[in-house]
Each structure stands twice: as structure tokens, then as C-alpha cells.
Amino acid sequence: MKTQDRMAALFHEAEQVIPSGVNSPVRAFKSVGGSPVFMAKGKGPWLWDENGTRYLDFCASWGPMLFGHAPAALITRVARELRNGTSFGTATAKEVELAFKIRHLYPSMEKLRLVSSGTEAVMSAVRLARGATGRKKIIKIDGGYHGHVDSLLVKAGSGLATFGTADSAGVPEELAALTISIPFNDVTALSEAMQHDGGQVAAVILEPVPANMGVVLPEKNYLARIEELVHAHKALLIFDEVITGFRLSAGGLQQVFGMKPDLTCLGKILGGGFPLAAFGGRKDLMDHLAPKGPVYQAGTLSGNPAAVTAALWMLEQMEKKQPHAALNKRAGVFFKKLQRQITQRGLPVQLNATGSMFTLFFTSTPVTDYRSAKTSDTQRYARFFHSCLEQGLYLAPSQFEANFISTTHTAAHLEKALEIFLTALEAAV
Numbered sequence: 570m571k572t573q574d575r576m577a578a579l580f581h582e583a584e585q586v587i588p589s590g591v592n593s594p595v596r597a598f599k600s601v602g603g604s605p606v607f608m609a610k611g612k613g614p615w616l617w618d619e620n621g622t623r624y625l626d627f628c629a630s631w632g633p634m635l636f637g638h639a640p641a642a643l644i645t646r647v648a649r650e651l652r653n654g655t656s657f658g659t660a661t662a663k664e665v666e667l668a669f670k671i672r673h674l675y676p677s678m679e680k681l682r683l684v685s686s687g688t689e690a691v692m693s694a695v696r697l698a699r700g701a702t703g704r705k706k707i708i709k710i711d712g713g714y715h716g717h718v719d720s721l722l723v724k725a726g727s728g729l730a731t732f733g734t735a736d737s738a739g740v741p742e743e744l745a746a747l748t749i750s751i752p753f754n755d756v757t758a759l760s761e762a763m764q765h766d767g768g769q770v771a772a773v774i775l776e777p778v779p780a781n782m783g784v785v786l787p788e789k790n791y792l793a794r795i796e797e798l799v800h801a802h803k804a805l806l807i808f809d810e811v812i813t814g815f816r817l818s819a820g821g822l823q824q825v826f827g828m829k830p831d832l833t834c835l836g837k838i839l840g841g842g843f844p845l846a847a848f849g850g851r852k853d854l855m856d857h858l859a860p861k862g863p864v865y866q867a868g869t870l871s872g873n874p875a876a877v878t879a880a881l882w883m884l885e886q887m888e889k890k891q892p893h894a895a896l897n898k899r900a901g902v903f904f905k906k907l908q909r910q911i912t913q914r915g916l917p918v919q920l921n922a923t924g925s926m927f928t929l930f931f932t933s934t935p936v937t938d939y940r941s942a943k944t945s946d947t948q949r950y951a952r953f954f955h956s957c958l959e960q961g962l963y964l965a966p967s968q969f970e971a972n973f974i975s976t977t978h979t980a981a982h983l984e985k986a987l988e989i990f991l992t993a994l995e996a997a998v
């Protein structure tokens with residue numbers, strides 16, 4: 570059976586038993602059209618679908634695969650660990666070791682807890698911020714995504730934005746009304762929101778480099794000004810580094826910029842493909858958590874031994890190999906070549922890139938916030954995406970996402986990707 574026919578058949582079957590055939594919405598290819606590709610195997614920079622067709626992968630499971638798919642040493646180590654059991658529901662020595670390793674890389678996380686998803690990390694951080702400050706309101710960024718936390722499904726990226734209300738049915742408007750959403754890179758907007766509501770704001774939460782409206786870069790001094798304003802009003806600054814953590818550097822954006830948010834959320838790369846995330850921050854804040862403090866937070870599988878073992882391996886690799894400088898340099902060469910071709914050919918395309926992550930927007934407007942991101946022609950993105958797919962390259966199946974380069978993407982892989990991108994760009998615009 571042809572790949573497309575086989576995928577369509579599988580998708581049809583999936584739709585009988587799973588809503589929209591997928592366990593997470595963007596996987597359904599709704600915004601690019603066609604049937605989702607069902608993947609069966611990954612190794613290094615490659616994915617193979619159920620038909621055995623191979624793809625050079627830039628989706629990286631939405632970020633976690635910093636060292637590519639299925640690193641042999643990680644698989645061996647987790648497999649060995651699994652013989653000791655899959656979950657105990659008790660304290661373990663390994664989780665303590667991991668917490669120290671995380672704190673070493675993220676000194677702002679004086680204390681931290683392990684959870685199982687980025688959503689859970691953010692949900693817990695927001696509750697803690699409200700509990701510790703006794704304030705109710707949360708400020709977020711238009712197009713900022715923080716998992717499917719009720720309070721944060723307001724102007725939450727990837728389409729769906731409706732003015733001033735929740736993006737999702739099922740979020741009470743009374744709750745959504747406590748969330749204020751402002752544009753990125755706009756200090757005045759935050760200043761005004763703080764003047765208006767400052768005394769009621771528990772926290773400002775942001776992805777310091779937004780990646781869920783596509784990659785958008787902070788303007789010079791923006792993050793420092795935000796930090797000043799937040800603290801002037803005695804609110805808390807929460808950095809959602811679920812994507813940027815371990816991606817831009819081992820210590821995330823906060824290490825690169827030398828910043829110290831009150832609370833930080835980590836996920837994705839941390840678990841190396843296992844369900845693991847963390848939230849942490851100032852000791853005095855974290856001590857508000859139960860059982861010592863009044864803010865409840867818990868999890869049956871929190872600190873799961875298999876996931877913790879994978880995380881320990883990931884962090885040890887980062888310590889031993891210090892991979893970020895070489896990775897970011899190789900990615901930077903690729904971005905530069907791609908940008909040169911875009912400029913030479915006069916294509917109406919914006920390449921936003923930093924470290925080893927990037928987005929191509931199909932617009933002539935520089936993309937600096939959600940409003941400008943939304944000027945992208947998503948039909949063109951869909952054509953670009955499908956042309957790449959046909960040429961054996963897998964991207965995030967939506968315009969408003971980041972793509973990721975791993976340490977297993979060699980210069981030769983990136984040369985091939987450049988060729989594929991240029992063919993797809995010509996086909997798309």
C-alpha cells in the first residue's frame with residue numbers, strides 16, 4: 570500500500586476510538602491538511618513511519634530530542650533500571666540526585682519538585698504563586714502557550730484566539746477573567762496592566778523566548794524591564810522554560826541572560842522523551858507547598874524512576890559533552906545559509922531562529938509578537954510542509970510551532986535539509 574493510503578487507513582481506524590484520531594490536537598494535521606503520519610521508529614535525526622518511509626525529523630517530539638531519537642546509552646541505562654521496578658510511590662535516592670543536578674544548572678530553583686508533564690509543572694507553579702501571594706490575577710503573553718492549564722488557555726497560541734475570553738470551552742469565564750493577556754515585546758502594555766491591576770497580580774508568566782507562536786525573539790532589555798516591573802508591584806516572575814530549558818543552553822535562557830526568575834518550569838528535554846517535568850524557585854516560595862505549607866500539589870508518578878533515570882543520563886551528557894556551543898554553531902551556519910537564499914530569492918518569508926530552534930513564517934512583516942506572527946500565510950505553510958514531507962523531511966504540522974535541530978543532525982544532514990527547504994519554499998510561495 571502507498572504510504573499516503575496506509576496513513577489514511579490508519580487515521581480512519583484511529584478516529585473510530587480516539588477523538589479526532591489523536592492524543593494531542595496538533596498531531597491531527599488539521600491546519601496543514603491530509604492524514605497524519607503514524608511514526609513507528611526513531612533513531613538519531615531520523616523517523617520511520619508505519620510504512621517504512623524515512624524522514625529527517627525537525628519536530629523532535631516537539632522539543633525533547635536534544636540528542637536525537639533513541640540514544641543507545643540512554644536506552645541501555647533505562648532498560649537496566651526498569652528491572653528494579655517501574656514505580657514505588659516512595660521517595661528515591663535518584664530523584665534527590667536529579668534535583669541537585671537541576672539546581673546546579675538552574676540556581677534560581679533553590680528548591681524544586683518533579684512532576685510528569687509541562688502542563689502539570691505550570692499548573693502547580695500558578696497555584697503556588699496565587700497561594701504564596703494571596704493574589705488572584707495572572708498576566709500572560711498573547712500567543713504564549715503553557716500547556717492546557719485552565720487559567721492559561723487565554724490567547725494561547727496555535728490559532729483559536731478569541732478576544733478576551735478563554736480559547737477553550739469548559740474554562741469558566743469567571744476564571745478566564747482573572748487572566749490578563751498582553752503582547753510580547755511591549756513593556757508599555759505590561760506597565761499599563763500593572764498600573765491598573767498590579768496589586769492583584771500574583772504572577773507574570775512567560776516563555777522568555779516564545780516558541781509556541783513560532784519562535785519569536787525578545788528585544789534588547791525587554792526581559793530585564795519585565796522583571797523590574799513585576800517586582801516593583803511585588804508580583805512573581807515565572808519563566809516557562811519548558812522549551813528553552815536545556816535547549817538554548819544547559820541552564821536555559823536564564824543562564825544565557827543571567828536572570829533569576831522567582832519560579833521556573835522545565836519539561837520536554839529534561840525527560841529525554843519520558844514524561845518528566847519540574848517546577849521550582851525561591852526556597853521561601855517552594856516551602857508553601859504541602860505538607861509543610863498550605864498549597865496542595867501531588868502526583869502518583871511524580872519522580873518516576875524510569876523517567877528520572879533518563880533525565881540523569883540527559884544531564885550527565887550535558888555535563889560531559891557540553892554540546893550546546895557546537896550544536897548552536899552548526900545550527901547557526903544552517904540558518905545563515907537559509908537566510909542568504911531567502912534574501913537572494915526575495916522570498917516573502919521570515920526566518921526566526923535562535924540556538925537550535927527555528928520557525929519559517931510566510932509573511933513580509935518581521936515577526937516580533939503574536940499579532941505579526943498571525944500575518945503568516947498558513948496556506949503557504951501547508952504547501953511548504955507537504956512539499957517537505959514528500960521529500961522525506963518532517964516538520965511540526967502547524968505554522969505556529971518551533972522546529973528543532975539535534976546533536977545528531979550533522980552538517981551533511983543540514984545541507985540536505987537546506988536543499989529540501991529551498992525546493993519546498995519555491996513550491997509554496
Ligand SMILES: *Cc1c(COP(=O)(O)O)cnc(C)c1O
Binds near residue numbers: 687688689776810837
Ligand atoms: C509543551 C509546553 C508546555 C506543556 O508541556 P506538556 O508536557 O505538553 O504538558 C508548557 N509550556 C511550554 C512553553 C511548552 O512548550
